[in-house]
Amino acid sequence: MQRELTLEFVRVTEAAALAAAPWMGKGQEKMADKAAVDAMRAVFDTISISGTVVIGEGEKDEAPRLYIGEKIGAKNSFNEVDIAVDPLEGTTLVARGLPNALAVVAVAEKGSFLKAPDTYMEKIAVGPEAKDKINLDAPVEDNLRAVADSLNKSVKDLTVIILDRPRHDELISEIRKVGSRIKLISDGDVAAGIATARKGSGVDVMIGIGGATEGVLTAAALKCLGGEIQARLKCRNKDDEEKAAKFGIKDLDRLYCTDDLAKGDDIMLAITGVTDGELLKGVRYSWNNAETHSLVTRSKTGTVRFIRTEHIITNKPPYFPKNIFNLDYARE
Incomplete structure (x- = not known):
């Protein structure tokens, strides 16, 4: 893939973040998601790729846009890629x-991503220093000590991030017996997995059962x-x-490693913050301007770029969601 495409994919995640952010705190999950999907889909069609969605919003009868198998990108492009969003x-x-x-996009050569069903996946994720030291089938204590x-x-200084779910009660108890610190989160295990690979995030290990499609996105990020x-379904x-x-x-009992979930030497990843987090700041507003914070990286080089972008909303092109500040576009 052309390396210039990495910045094009940031435009995609920026659009999704800008569209979703006005819904913060309004209790409208579906409207926030719809806004992000519509914006992301619109910008994809301006990029010179011939893409197929392999991780997306569900099957065609479940999602009108960005569904699994949907073809996206500018017409007559020779850049054939698989897309996980x-x-x-x-x-x-x-x-x-x-x-x-977050708004997340991973792009790679065709056949790079596991086509995962919409089910659960047991996972353990770590950063570069602990790579090749973990084993999903090993006792929790052994993994944490490794x-x-x-x-x-010290194992007592480790911070383990885990979804706050009843299914994790026993796991949490085991971690507490070892003495490691625990950070419980209500949602967002992609962000949790990525945090393990970023110094300064305060997170050392992500463990537990979350979404399978999120597992593929996490693998793409950690590959970069x-x-x-x-992981295991x-x-x-x-x-x-x-x-x-x-x-x-x-x-169904197969153990998947990073390269099984996201293989290949050329994976591109773009992430934009929607709400504030350890990894990225959320969307900021001032008058008719907005500011986004994004991360973009590529497995081929390992380069990580943090991008701060100022957007003048009134100057956005026609495909961009209109009236982004008063939310009227989402009710049409």
Whole structure:
């Protein structure tokens, strides 16, 4: 892929973030998500790619835009790529005005991303220093001690991030017995996984059961940032098993490593903050201007860029969501 495309993908996540941010704290998850999806989809069609959505908003009958299998991008392009998106990672976070909501896009050569069903996935993720030191099948204590040794820390100084769910009660109890610190989050395990690979985030390990599609996005991010994720599908019922079979997944007990979820040497990742978080600031407003904070990286080089962009909303092109400040566009 052309490296210049990395900045084009930032435009995509910026548009989604700008469209979703006005819904912060308004309790309207679906409207925030719709705004992000519509904006992201519109900007994709201005980019010189021939893309196929492999991780998106669901199947065609479940989502009008950015559904799995949808073809997006400018016409007559020879840049054939697979695209994994989460236009609004953390819809509940935005609706409740909570931190760490993101707009996320990962792009790679065709066949690079696991086509994951909409089910659960058990995961453990770490940053570069602890890469190759974890094992999803090992006891929690063994993993935490291995990570602590890699970081030259006491296990009691580790911070483990985990979704605050009843299904994690036993896991949380085990971590507490080891003595590591725990950070519970209500949503947003993509942001949590990425945080493990960023110095200064205060997060050392992400562990627990979250979304399978989020697992693929996390793998794409960690492939670029040098970290590692291990994961396994956790089907809840027969319906989930049928979904997995539909995606060609036969071995439900298979352990997936980073390269199984996001393979290839040229993955591009763009992330823009919607609400404030440890990784990125959220959208800021002043009069008719808005400011976004984004991260863009590429696995081929490992370069990480943080981009601060000032947007004059009234100068945005026609495809951009209109009346972004008064929200009227979302009610039309």
